[in-house]
Amino acid sequence: MNKPRISIIVAMSDNRVIGNKGEIPWNIPGEQKRVREITTPHPLIMGRKTHEAIGRILSDRLNIIVTSDRNYNVDGGVVVHSLDEAIEVGVEAEKTRLRQGFDGQSEIFIFGGGKIYEEAINQVDRLYLTIVHKTVEGDAFFPDYSSFTKEISREEKEFGNLTYTYLTLER
Numbered sequence: 001m002n003k004p005r006i007s008i009i010v011a012m013s014d015n016r017v018i019g020n021k022g023e024i025p026w027n028i029p030g031e032q033k034r035v036r037e038i039t040t041p042h043p044l045i046m047g048r049k050t051h052e053a054i055g056r057i058l059s060d061r062l063n064i065i066v067t068s069d070r071n072y073n074v075d076g077g078v079v080v081h082s083l084d085e086a087i088e089v090g091v092e093a094e095k096t097r098l099r100q101g102f103d104g105q106s107e108i109f110i111f112g113g114g115k116i117y118e119e120a121i122n123q124v125d126r127l128y129l130t131i132v133h134k135t136v137e138g139d140a141f142f143p144d145y146s147s148f149t150k151e152i153s154r155e156e157k158e159f160g161n162l163t164y165t166y167l168t169l170e171r
Contacts, residue, residue, distance in 0.1 A: 017138030
């Protein structure tokens with residue numbers, strides 16, 4: 001098996017804000033459905049705070065939660081203590097899916113939050129971005145991604161007075 005593609009999926013503002021006080025500072029109808037369609041049935045790697053903000057396991061995907069808390073448990077998810085360990089678990093999960101007859105692209109998704117994105121950005125092959133075209137205040141930011149210069153797809157969207165772009169990039 002070839003190494004799975006490692007991808008990030010994220011929504012951010014023009015000033016790269018991804019969250020403020022544990023909340024997403026906008027609401028885009030259909031965004032959760034889009035994320036589910038892109039990421040299912042692949043493994044999702046997320047930090048503890050992101051998992052707790054979601055409040056549940058995301059169905060039909062292996063949820064891998066990274067935390068330094070050795071006593072942390074998640075029913076229905078896999079708890080690990082480093083990004084490298086999370087990627088190893090994701091690779092093994094994708095190998096298992098391929099052995100079971102899956103013939104599509106093998107892919108692992110980095111799902112947030114800010115610290116996980118920062119640590120993972122140099123290991124990532126692809127970005128699935130939703131760029132919300134406004135400047136917002138926040139306390140969690142997406143790292144610099146200027147090394148991703150190959151545009152795979154772009155779709156301009158609008159909802160009410162909110163404009164945003166679905167942009168897929170590779171290095």
